[in-house]
Amino acid sequence: MSRLQRILVTGGAGFLGSHLCERLVKDGHDVICLDNFFTSQKSNVQHLLDCSNFELIRHDVTHPLWLEVDEIYNLACPAAPGHYQYNPIKTMKTSVMGAINVLGMAKRCHAKVLQASTSEVYGDPEIHPQPESYRGNVNPIGPRACYDEGKRAAETLFFDYHRSNGVNMRLVRIFNTYGPRMHPYDGRVVSNFIRQALEGQDLTIFGDGSQTRAFCYRDDLIEAMIRMMNGPDDFVGPVNIGNPGEFTIKQLAELVIELTGADVTLVTRPLPADDPTQRRPDISLARERLRWEPTVALREGLGKTIEWFKSIDLSTFRPPTPNF
Ligand code: NAD
Ligand code: UDP
Numbered sequence: 001m002s003r004l005q006r007i008l009v010t011g012g013a014g015f016l017g018s019h020l021c022e023r024l025v026k027d028g029h030d031v032i033c034l035d036n037f038f039t040s041q042k043s044n045v046q047h048l049l050d051c052s053n054f055e056l057i058r059h060d061v062t063h064p065l066w067l068e069v070d071e072i073y074n075l076a077c078p079a080a081p082g083h084y085q086y087n088p089i090k091t092m093k094t095s096v097m098g099a100i101n102v103l104g105m106a107k108r109c110h111a112k113v114l115q116a117s118t119s120e121v122y123g124d125p126e127i128h129p130q131p132e133s134y135r136g137n138v139n140p141i142g143p144r145a146c147y148d149e150g151k152r153a154a155e156t157l158f159f160d161y162h163r164s165n166g167v168n169m170r171l172v173r174i175f176n177t178y179g180p181r182m183h184p185y186d187g188r189v190v191s192n193f194i195r196q197a198l199e200g201q202d203l204t205i206f207g208d209g210s211q212t213r214a215f216c217y218r219d220d221l222i223e224a225m226i227r228m229m230n231g232p233d234d235f236v237g238p239v240n241i242g243n244p245g246e247f248t249i250k251q252l253a254e255l256v257i258e259l260t261g262a263d264v265t266l267v268t269r270p271l272p273a274d275d276p277t278q279r280r281p282d283i284s285l286a287r288e289r290l291r292w293e294p295t296v297a298l299r300e301g302l303g304k305t306i307e308w309f310k311s312i313d314l315s316t317f318r319p320p321t322p323n324f
Contacts, residue, residue, distance in 0.1 A: 006030045006068065008111075010061050010102060011075030013037060015182050016116070016174075018044035019222050020073060025054050032067060036060040039078045039320045044181055061098035062090075065105050071229060072113040074102045077151075079118075081144065081272065082187035082323025088146030095150030096157070103161040106169070114170040114229050115158050117238065119279055120148045121173060129246075129280040132173065132238045142274040155238065162236060170228050175242025175281045179218030179301060180308030185319035190215065190302070192324065193253055194309045197262035207271030209250030214280040216243035217301035220294040227290045235289050242281035243294040252298075259302055 007024050011017040012033030018040070024031045025048055033045055034057045048054040059065065061076040077094050078084040084091040099115065106113040122130045123138035138148045161167040178190040185191075193203050224241040247255075253266055286292050 005070040007071045008032045008069045009073045010034050013040040017075045062093045075116045080186035080188045084147040086321035091146040092150040095154045099154035099157045112168040117173045119175040124276040129282040131282040144274045171237035172241050176213045177216045177221045185324040187324035193256040197260040202267040203253045212246050212278045214246045217296035224292045240281040246280040
């Protein structure tokens, strides 16, 4: 157990951020959650508002921050393709200016800072599974580029602040993660399929459904992030965090139908441009350096996520963008 810290979580009201805040508050840290609520809502952290070691700030990371903290987890960025493509220029600004602002703050107050990067830095990968050494196959002018290239530029900034200014940093590359508190209207595949199945709608398969993804349950992901932050200073990453169990999108759809017992079928829609055909993390490095590997299988994690979707009132969620 690390000693108690003042910790800033940007994007702290989001799907992953809210779980991270919850865990850090539970561990006794003094937690500041900062968010502009673009793709989230206050209800994600409402249960923490009464805790004396939790604070909530509405702020946009593209504007400078001035706080005194010991650690920063930088998660602020829309993560679902429909959300990050809604205002692509803002997405790029969030990644790049957000990184500059948190790195500047980390430099000023000698804080340790962790960047939530993504498997999207590998683009549509020609190497499979993807190790951290793979430099990727990103289309710099496609519709996903605002996110992919923004996150790649943020990685560059993290390493340059580390090399040039001695900023103590960590970089994790997160692969598809799912679980309770995903925004039901984020358009991501797990949330779409579960919402559609529970509403008795046919599941929308983009393309022929043969593209693959590897799905990590949120608790496994949060554990890995915290281990990375608390690990030795000479291991800065990048490190892949994800579940190596690989499934086609069609297999995922069939599993959701089985687990919900929904009387629905599959309908196809056009495959979006630059949609990666395959994705699976090589997690050898995380296994070796973090002594971490995922513990929740897809069937189990989906079961918990379906139960959460059954428990929510969809009318209390505002779609952040029309893309779902
Ligand atoms: P999310 O959309 O639920 O969370 C992102 C949060 O950032 C939201 O609360 C949003 O309101 C906030 N935000 C967006 N722009 C902001 C800005 N300019 N200023 C302040 N706050 C802003 O998504 P998530 O799945 O929780 O993702 C969290 C982080 O993890 C993101 O950086 C994302 O790129 C990364 N990531 C997630 C996944 C995944 O599968 N969930 C995979 C790879 C990387
Ligand atoms: N997808 C799908 N139906 C949907 C939503 C997504 O078939 O309703 C596909 C999408 O084309 C992609 C995969 O599911 O191949 C994962 O999409 P998601 O948006 O969750 O994340 P990505 O990994 O593409 O960032």
